[in-house]
Amino acid sequence: MRKTNNTKGNRAAKVVKKKPGARLRPKPPYPKIVCKAPDDPSKVTVLDNYLLKIKFYDGLEGFVFMNKSMDGVGGYSVLKDPKKFRKVFIKYGAVSWPGNIDLNPDRMREEIEKHGIWVIDSVC
Secondary structure (H helix, E strand, O other): OOOOOOOOOOOOOOOOOOOOOOOOOOOOOOOOOOOOOOOOEEEEEEEOOOEEEEEEOOOOEEEEEOOHHHOOOOHHHHHHOHHHHOOOEEEOOEEEEOOOEEOOHHHHHHHHHHHOEEEOOOOO
16 A cells, blocks of 8 residues: 555545534624614713713713712722723713723613713612
């Protein structure tokens, strides 16, 4: 039996073995999930002194004041750094920051409808 190193003549399909525990993933680009319900926030703007201006898709606008919530312990205390606080964004209909920190969108909407501002004075 003769061994050859010629691979040009061998056109067999390459077998790819799946690693144990690996899962199949769809190929990019992934569909972008956008929440555009009327009561979802559409824009967030950082103002001075830990104040956020929120605009909703239905046109409602208001503010979120977070200065007092920064003093205690909890998830919001990491936002005491103004650079981290300014990294705010909207994800899946909630005002969010890196590190899985977000605000309750229903409570925010309720307080802004009633008072025009939501003052977060403690971490719940």
